[in-house]
Amino acid sequence: ESQLNPNYSFDNFLEGDSNRLARSAGLAVANKPGGTSFNPLLIFGGVGLGKTHLAHAIGVDIKDKYPEKTVLYISAEKFTQQYIDAIKKNNRNDFIHFYQIIDVLIIDDVQFLSGKTGTQDVFFHIFNHLHQNGKQVVLTSDKAPVDMQDIEQRLLSRFKWGLSAELQTPDFETRVSILKNKLYRDGVEMPEDIIDYVAKNIKSNVRELEGAIISLIAQSSFNKKEITIDLARVIVEKFVKNTKREVSIDYIQKVVSDYFQMDVDTLQSKTRKRHIVQARQLAMFFAKKFTKASLASIGSQIGKRDHATVLHACKTVDNLTSTDKQFRKYVEDITKKLSV
Ligand code: ADP
Ligand code: MG
Structure with a gap:
């Protein structure tokens, strides 16, 4: 055999x-x-x-x-x-x-x-x-x-x-084609924007990517719900959260960008707009705090930055937390969201 x-x-x-x-x-x-x-x-x-x-x-x-x-x-x-x-x-x-x-x-x-x-x-x-x-x-x-x-x-x-x-972890296009191939083989149709949403938010594990799609299909067919972005959001969130023992860097980026009502791509972008830079620095800070990943690995996963940038981000967040009341509230709010 x-x-x-x-x-x-x-x-x-x-x-x-x-x-x-x-x-x-x-x-x-x-x-x-x-x-x-x-x-x-x-x-x-x-x-x-x-x-x-x-x-x-x-x-x-x-x-x-x-x-x-x-x-x-x-x-x-x-x-x-x-x-x-x-x-x-x-x-x-x-x-x-x-x-x-x-x-x-x-x-x-x-x-x-x-x-x-x-x-x-x-x-x-x-x-x-x-x-x-x-x-x-x-x-x-x-x-x-x-x-x-x-x-x-x-x-x-x-x-x-x-x-x-x-x-290596597949890029967005590959994640989309993996999902489409799976849906095709299972004979299931799904709106493009939903596939994109799932592929955008689950990045580091193909098994989880497929798992999210499977539970999305199951949820919608058992509860006779239409497959909507909102349903996808709920499932992706649970999925990314429940399947990891340690909070993942993907999840941290998602929570931080949701908190500031931007998407993960914006958080990772090269822009110097202050609120985006701050969101990115917070994501780096929490990645350092809640995961075992090295500074280099955190940097590469959060918009392809180097370890020095991550180190700088952590220091900036520490400073702002002790000097800026509004900023301290951000840190507390996000900490709560990440700890549930
Ligand atoms: P590993 O052994 O590295 O933990 P698996 O081989 O068990 O991962 O893959 C996890 C799941 O992801 C499997 O269902 C597999 O078919 C699927 N998968 C991984 N990479 C691809 C790919 N490039 N194309 C299609 N499916 C993939
Ligand atoms: Mg294996």
């Missing part, structure tokens, strides 16, 4: 600047498994950006083109569990042998191996064997190899042998 999910294909993995490298490399690997320099192919990126989808798509496409090849998809977690079971049953050699005869091995979420020295060790041997025999290895991870913690050096260096391709 290959464990591949045929619903995850290249066809329904929409291409954009954010994923072009990873998607193209995946296609190249699928055309010539083991026969490109992308071995291993390591796809990395944040939660919900399509790593699992792409990993399956590669396997599905290979199975399609080379039915005789054995392709196996497995999560690193399941791989670890199997290994532990094999050890318990004294089957370590059988376990290794099973994996060494696979043509294409796809392991999802290899960050899970961190700290698991036994599993890393066995994977190291399997990897070497497959690689030496021209077999293809595809890996996914939530981090780039350089940022991986508690993975043995010799394994990390293997990860870097081939190609590491990042899945």
Whole structure:
């Protein structure tokens, strides 16, 4: 059993600047498994950006083109569990042998191996064997190899042998096409402005983007409500809020821009109009306060500014809070909204 999910294909993995490298490399690997320099192919990126989808798509496409090849998809977690079971049953050699005869091995979420020295060790041997025999290895991870913690050096260096391709957060156009494709496949019609609204407000996670659309459809059909911008607003708000344990920078920008009755694009724009600059500085201040993101990452998500700008914003907000009564009220109001 290959464990591949045929619903995850290249066809329904929409291409954009954010994923072009990873998607193209995946296609190249699928055309010539083991026969490109992308071995291993390591796809990395944040939660919900399509790593699992792409990993399956590669396997599905290979199975399609080379039915005789054995392709196996497995999560690193399941791989670890199997290994532990094999050890318990004294089957370590059988376990290794099973994996060494696979043509294409796809392991999802290899960050899970961190700290698991036994599993890393066995994977190291399997990897070497497959690689030496021209077999293809595809890996996914939530981090780039350089940022991986508690993975043995010799394994990390293997990860870097081939190609590491990042899945980045999709831009607006790509988000819109992902939504349209999903609606089309589900046979659902939705007004353009609603699709735009959802795509505009949910930026950092494709799973959430799809989730918001799914609950919008469900809400409207179960409650026999028309799909309106207002309904979309309610759902997006709940969605962005409920699905994150930590307040997200997207959510902060949305709350701050709603508070000042502007949209997120305005807040992020290059303008020097005072009230917009202040709104932007507040968003940066709250992002620093409520998330673990670095100054650089906050800056890049709030209108592509650098870390010095974010630092300056935080200081400005601190100063104004102690000198300007009206400004202090802004900070208090927004803090309340963010803390519900
Ligand atoms: P990850 O493994 O990175 O957390 P997934 O592969 O599970 O993310 O993707 C989350 C959801 O988003 C899936 O339903 C997937 O089909 C969808 N998705 C992600 N990227 C794209 C894309 N470029 N085109 C279409 N759907 C996508
Ligand atoms: Mg995944």
